[in-house]
Amino acid sequence: MGTLLEVTGLGLALGGRPILAGIDLTVARGELHVLLGANGAGKSSLAYALMGCAGYRPQAGRILLDGEDVTALPLHERARRGLALAWQEPARFEGLTVADYLAIGGRREPAECLREVGLAPEDYLGRPLDKTLSGGERKRIELAGVLALEPRLALLDEPTAGIDFLSQAEIEDVIRALRRQGAVLLITHQERLAAGADRASQLCGGRIVCAGEPAAVIANYKARRCRRCDGETCNG
Amino acid sequence: MADLATLYDAFRSLGEDPGTILAPDTAHIVAYGHQLVSQQSVPGVRIEAHADEQGVHARVVVAAGWLVLQPVHLCFGLFERFGVQNVDLDLVMEAGAAATFWSHCLFMFPDMARHAMDARIVLEDGARLSYNEVHYHGLSGGIEVLPRARVQVGEGAHYRADFSLTQGRVGRLDVDYEVEVGRAATAELTSKIYGHAADAIDLRERVHLNGEDARGLVKTRVAVEDQARASVTGATYGNAAGARGHVDCLEIVRGEATASAVPEVKVSHPQAKVTHEAAIGSVDERQIEALMARGLDPDAAVERIILGMLG
Numbered sequence: 001m002g003t004l005l006e007v008t009g010l011g012l013a014l015g016g017r018p019i020l021a022g023i024d025l026t027v028a029r030g031e032l033h034v035l036l037g038a039n040g041a042g043k044s045s046l047a048y049a050l051m052g053c054a055g056y057r058p059q060a061g062r063i064l065l066d067g068e069d070v071t072a073l074p075l076h077e078r079a080r081r082g083l084a085l086a087w088q089e090p091a092r093f094e095g096l097t098v099a100d101y102l103a104i105g106g107r108r109e110p111a112e113c114l115r116e117v118g119l120a121p122e123d124y125l126g127r128p129l130d131k132t133l134s135g136g137e138r139k140r141i142e143l144a145g146v147l148a149l150e151p152r153l154a155l156l157d158e159p160t161a162g163i164d165f166l167s168q169a170e171i172e173d174v175i176r177a178l179r180r181q182g183a184v185l186l187i188t189h190q191e192r193l194a195a196g197a198d199r200a201s202q203l204c205g206g207r208i209v210c211a212g213e214p215a216a217v218i219a220n221y222k223a224r225r226c227r228r229c230d231g232e233t234c235n236g
Numbered sequence: 237m238a239d240l241a242t243l244y245d246a247f248r249s250l251g252e253d254p255g256t257i258l259a260p261d262t263a264h265i266v267a268y269g270h271q272l273v274s275q276q277s278v279p280g281v282r283i284e285a286h287a288d289e290q291g292v293h294a295r296v297v298v299a300a301g302w303l304v305l306q307p308v309h310l311c312f313g314l315f316e317r318f319g320v321q322n323v324d325l326d327l328v329m330e331a332g333a334a335a336t337f338w339s340h341c342l343f344m345f346p347d348m349a350r351h352a353m354d355a356r357i358v359l360e361d362g363a364r365l366s367y368n369e370v371h372y373h374g375l376s377g378g379i380e381v382l383p384r385a386r387v388q389v390g391e392g393a394h395y396r397a398d399f400s401l402t403q404g405r406v407g408r409l410d411v412d413y414e415v416e417v418g419r420a421a422t423a424e425l426t427s428k429i430y431g432h433a434a435d436a437i438d439l440r441e442r443v444h445l446n447g448e449d450a451r452g453l454v455k456t457r458v459a460v461e462d463q464a465r466a467s468v469t470g471a472t473y474g475n476a477a478g479a480r481g482h483v484d485c486l487e488i489v490r491g492e493a494t495a496s497a498v499p500e501v502k503v504s505h506p507q508a509k510v511t512h513e514a515a516i517g518s519v520d521e522r523q524i525e526a527l528m529a530r531g532l533d534p535d536a537a538v539e540r541i542i543l544g545m546l547g
Contacts, residue, residue, distance in 0.1 A: 054521065054525065074528075074534075075528040075529060076529075076533050079529050079530060079531040080531045091520070091522045094486075095544035095545045095547045100544070104527060104531070104540070105530035105532070106530075145530070
């Protein structure tokens, strides 16, 4: 498995406050890599920085995708190169249907992608992507949207949050499918999901304090001294 | 001189099928400027129209109890660079009648022209009317559009009006609609407008909920860019027990454009309730990023969001 994502020395500050510092991270092709950490550790910020979101441009370090330096590329150029992000709280749109949304940039049939996340296409394709959808429905549609893109690297920010527990298995199947077609960087608070990953990294105070076998990283995370991230690293 | 072939060509250029609009089983009025080109009544829909130097005068009556399956088409336009079109319309939906109207307003060529509509619309008890007005404008911005409507909605009747001006330059638009809603009747007014360059948009819509349990919704979606200007007044007055109304205004501003919204709600009966929401601003950054994350560049993402809102 060759390296798909290589992040070196990534640093990010927002409003003068350091958010990420010295991040070194690699994700190989076909790998499911889990990011663990308490709320505020910097997991979502790292995903946004990798994706190239406005306001999350790193002040230090570089990001290579399949050997290409994408650090200076804007969001849409990174998307065109195969990076995709399933947002923790996906946006809603007035006047845009689920079918419209999945078709934007999509390489796969929207109906097929909806089925894979457990939603009946006949019930959802024509629905507006607005506040009439529940949080769980919107999250599943977001995952279907990532599937439709057939990304090389899928960044999934808590994809199972808000999903009923009976449907968790479907979401896990989606994660496996995305791993097969490229690689997945998964942010999760679910221990079972984390345990099934190939590798894991633990973030605390904007730094990676532990990385390697998931079992070891989970154990380190559970034994952490801090209950929330206050900028001081723990158990590093 | 314009004829039906001119209209056919215009519709085809817009991707529409004129054959369905002017089919033999479809009631219609076609007028260019102050020239009445065609009128057709069908069973259940009586059209009496004539034109003179002052304008086009039309009376349309949908007979009591008739459910009109084919939409009624009103086609107005100017095909010269300069001109004036005044339209004087009386539309009566008799008790229990139901119909859908499409008003096609074609102003693709004028450099300096004016279209003024003065409409009186009456829905008798139990009638249902869906009135869709779609404007197709050219790129010169030299058109002035002044629609006026006074609408009475009788007991248990339902009035729905959709106004759309999202293709080409708006020019100058000054809309003034006033709707009186009777007992257990409903009125829904939706306007979608996209202004560019130096377009000027003034939109005033007032709904009076005068009957018990009357319902009203005024929904406005406006986007302006460049140096365009928009002023929107959506007003709803709750005057009877059980009356419920809502004013919903969303305006998106780009470039040097400016927009204002005045949602006016007033209640004169203790058991009436009227609510409002208004938002003006640029396109939500999160929405833009969500579409950019699917490969759209920033301009395409903003355009997609605006067209979705106006779609």
